[in-house]
Amino acid sequence: MTTEVHKPIVQDFATDWDHTDPQWVSDPYPIWEDLRQRCPVAHTDRYGGGWFPATHEYVSEIANDTTHFTSRTVVVGNGRPGEDALPAPIGVAPPISSDPPFHQIARRLILPAFAPGPVNALEPQIRALCQRLLDRMAGHDVVNGGSEYAQYIPPAVISHMLGFPDEDEELFREFVHIVLEGIDEPDLEKRMEMFAPIEVYFNQQINDHIENPRDDLTSYLLNAEIGGNKLSMEHVRGTMVLILVAGIDTTWSAIGASLWHLAKNPSDLARLVNEPELLPVAIEEFLRYYAPVTMARLVVDDYEFHGCPMKKDDWILLGFPAANRDPEVFENADQFIIDRAINRHAAFGLGIHRCAGSNLARLEMTIAIQEFIKRFPRFELADPEAVTWAPGQVRGPRNLPLRILA
Amino acid sequence: MRETSTVVLSQKNDATRRDVAVKVVIDASLCQGHGRCFNSAPDLFGFDDLGNGVVVGDGVLSEQTLDKARLAVANCPEHAISIEE
Numbered sequence: 001m002t003t004e005v006h007k008p009i010v011q012d013f014a015t016d017w018d019h020t021d022p023q024w025v026s027d028p029y030p031i032w033e034d035l036r037q038r039c040p041v042a043h044t045d046r047y048g049g050g051w052f053p054a055t056h057e058y059v060s061e062i063a064n065d066t067t068h069f070t071s072r073t074v075v076v077g078n079g080r081p082g083e084d085a086l087p088a089p090i091g092v093a094p095p096i097s098s099d100p101p102f103h104q105i106a107r108r109l110i111l112p113a114f115a116p117g118p119v120n121a122l123e124p125q126i127r128a129l130c131q132r133l134l135d136r137m138a139g140h141d142v143v144n145g146g147s148e149y150a151q152y153i154p155p156a157v158i159s160h161m162l163g164f165p166d167e168d169e170e171l172f173r174e175f176v177h178i179v180l181e182g183i184d185e186p187d188l189e190k191r192m193e194m195f196a197p198i199e200v201y202f203n204q205q206i207n208d209h210i211e212n213p214r215d216d217l218t219s220y221l222l223n224a225e226i227g228g229n230k231l232s233m234e235h236v237r238g239t240m241v242l243i244l245v246a247g248i249d250t251t252w253s254a255i256g257a258s259l260w261h262l263a264k265n266p267s268d269l270a271r272l273v274n275e276p277e278l279l280p281v282a283i284e285e286f287l288r289y290y291a292p293v294t295m296a297r298l299v300v301d302d303y304e305f306h307g308c309p310m311k312k313d314d315w316i317l318l319g320f321p322a323a324n325r326d327p328e329v330f331e332n333a334d335q336f337i338i339d340r341a342i343n344r345h346a347a348f349g350l351g352i353h354r355c356a357g358s359n360l361a362r363l364e365m366t367i368a369i370q371e372f373i374k375r376f377p378r379f380e381l382a383d384p385e386a387v388t389w390a391p392g393q394v395r396g397p398r399n400l401p402l403r404i405l406a
Numbered sequence: 407m408r409e410t411s412t413v414v415l416s417q418k419n420d421a422t423r424r425d426v427a428v429k430v431v432i433d434a435s436l437c438q439g440h441g442r443c444f445n446s447a448p449d450l451f452g453f454d455d456l457g458n459g460v461v462v463g464d465g466v467l468s469e470q471t472l473d474k475a476r477l478a479v480a481n482c483p484e485h486a487i488s489i490e491e
Contacts, residue, residue, distance in 0.1 A: 108456065115457035116441065280445065284481075342480045350483060354438035359457060362441070 007046075017044045017052050019076065019294065019317060025391040029334070032322040041308045047076050050315030051299075051308060056323035056346065058306065062297060062316055063350040068305075069297040069316055070099050071353060075393055076296045076315050093242035094235055096353060103352060109224050109231075110239060110356055113161070113217055119359040122157060126364055129156050130371040137375075137404075142382045145263070145372075145400035150255035153368055157360070158247040162240060163216025164205055171201065172244060202237050217243065243357075250293050251361045253396020255368045257290035258283075260397050261336065262373070263381045268338045273377045276370070282338045283365055288345035289336045291321040294393040295349060320346045321395065378405035428491050429465040430475040434458065436486035443487060447474040459486070 010021040013031050018024065024031055035042050035054040042052040053059050062069050073080070074096055095106035112118070133152055137143040155172040159165075164172075175198045205218060213219045221236045231239075262269040272282060297316040304310070323346045327333040330343070348355035355361065381387065382401035390398050430450060432443070439458045443451040450471055452460050467475050467489070479487045 111439070111456040115455055116444070116453050117455075284442075341477060344481055344483050346483055348440055348483075351438065354440055354483075358439075359441055362445070 014039050014042045015044070016046065017042045017050075017317075018046050019052075019393065020391045025389055025395075028321070028395075029325055032319065032325060033334070036322075036326065041306065043308070047078055047315055048080070048313070049311060050076065050317060051305075051310060052317045052319060052322075054319060054322045054326075056326040056329045059318055059320060059323040059346065060350050062305075063318060063346075063353070066100050066103075066352065068300050068303045070300050071097055071103075072099070072298055073097060074295045074297070076317055080298070080313055093238045093245075095239075095356070096242050096246065097238075100352070105226055106235070106239070107352075107356065109221070109226070110243075113220060114356050114358075114360055116359050119363055122160075122360070123363060123367065125160065126153070126157060126367045127371060129153060130368055134371060134375045140404065142401050142403050143376075145259040145402045146252070146256045146396075146398050147400075149372065150252040150259065150368065150396075150400070151398075153255060153364055154248045154251040157364060158244060161217045162205070162243065163209065163214055163218045168201075172248065175201070175244060198241070199237075202240055206233070206236065206240075246355070247357050247360065249390065249394050249396070250355075251357075251364050253292035253390065253394055254287065254290065254361060254365050256397040256400055257292065257395075258286040258365065258369055259372065259402065260381070260387065260400055261286065261290065262369075263379055263400075263402050264384075265336070266378070266380070268336070269373065269378065271338060272369070273373050278339060279366060279370060281341065281343075283362060283369070284343045284345060285336060285338055285340045286365065286369075287347035287362075288324045288330070288340075288343055290396075291324050291345065291347035292394050292396045293347070293349075293355070294319050294321060294395070295353070296393070317393075318349075320349055323350075376402075376404050379403060380405060426491055428467050428472070428489055430461055430467055430478070430487060430489050431465055432459050432461055433486045433488070436484045437482075438484050438486075440483050442481045442483065443478040446481065447471075447478050450475055451478065 007018065007020070010016050010018050010023065013024070014035060032054050035052070040053065040055045041058060042054065044050050044052070053062060095103045095110070098106050130153065133149050137148060143149070151173065152169070155169045156166070159169055159172055178194050178198060206222070209218045209222055213222070218240065221231060221239055224231055262272065272278060295318045297318055299310045299312055299314040299316065301312050302310065324330070325333045348358040379402045382403035386399055386401055387397050388399045390396055432451075437458045439456065441453070441457065441459070443459045444453050450462055450465075452462050454460050475489055479489060
């Protein structure tokens with residue numbers, strides 16, 4: 001929980017943006033379009049000061065500028081990383097929180113595990129998982145695409161990759177929740193208290209893997225070396241936390257948003273059911289249109305960016321989802337076009353921090369949607385008002401009641 | 407507009423008029439491994455052990471593969487793919 005519960009409602013997002021404001025959470029797209037026309041870099045004094053570039057061009061420029069913008073922390077909060085954080089360039093969760101040159105070293109360590117070869121090998125297991133979840137829904141008139149389906153898929157896959165016991169899936173979802181909520185906790189002691197169960201659990205798992213090495217990502221990280229030296233325990237644990245957090249609510253949001261769209265657009269659903277070969281192109285449009293992930297940077301030193309007087313340690317909220325709606329880059333950017341052939345979206349980020357798990361995310365989305373529409377070729381929103389969207393930097397439907405149609 | 411389908415189509419018309427060998431190349435310094443190329447055109451693109459895109463073979467394009475290559479160019483988020491003579 002955040003301690004700041006009574007934030008004033010935003011009146012003007014150009015001068016006072018807040019990505020947790022109810023209006024932004026429920027429908028940010030008109031806000032971003034307005035900012036693109038008026039600013040296009042919005043400012044806020046909230047969170048100790050920050051900027052939000054709304055165009056693809058500026059998002060891309062900042063994502064590619066690791067000199068003026070650091071990834072030391074990538075989640076906007078009330079505090080800045082303090083004494084508890086490892087200093088840049090390593091950061092708390094390498095490589096996402098690392099800057100060059102260490103970033104590349106940390107990234108190269110994990111990329112092979114997320115390359116298409118090993119990821120595609122997970123396909124049968126992911127498919128069986130989706131089918132098991134769908135079996136559980138058999139005979140129900142209303143199913144929950146979020147809490148009964150999308151939410152279960154990524155944690156099972158990630159925990160399998162890390163080599164954690166299957167029965168701990170429920171625990172992972174709780175951890176993700178803690179991290180995403182706790183990052184906003186300005187009181188360091190409270191934050192550490194919240195994170196304690198995660199640290200305990202990860203240490204248990206690490207110790208168990210030291211005693212009983214096996215063929216999984218945790219043992220891989222424990223055995224990995226940089227310049228002939230094993231990784232520090234902080235690095236191993238930080239990367240495990242990253243894989244846990246980055247791999248879970250992101251992909252479940254993408255799966256959920258795709259199902260939400262299909263529930264609302266029967267013609268798109270019918271096309272996917274009748275033309276399954278369209279799915280790869282449709283997945284890219286789901287990713288563009290409903291890109292769930294927004295990342296952050298910190299300004300390294302006072303810097304003038306296209307007329308904006310940025311101050312050291314100002315936040316940059318790097319809106320890849322906003323970039324994906326920029327009409328300068330996408331024709332009919334505000335329209336979902338299921339067979340959009342040219343689609344240079346930035347859902348997985350741009351530059352050196354491209355989502356390391358993008359191949360896995362795409363595979364999970366593909367199988368989850370494939371299996372869902374195979375089982376339920378017709379469905380609609382059971383209660384549109386009941387759909388809730390997660391606030392913050394990962395956007396997706398959490399409660400998604402779907403009525404299954406004959 | 408930065409690069410639209412119109413631009414791509416006109417490039418296509420120019421290229422098919424010429425009767426010279428064209429090949430597709432990936433600038434490894436720009437590729438970040440988004441995977442768009444090898445997902446959409448696995449006959450033209452593969453990947454290395456880090457998951458970065460690589461051109462299959464010499465990258466020389468035929469009339470049949472030119473369109474796929476152009477699509478890959480237009481879809482690369484990092485502008486890492488180009489078609490050269």
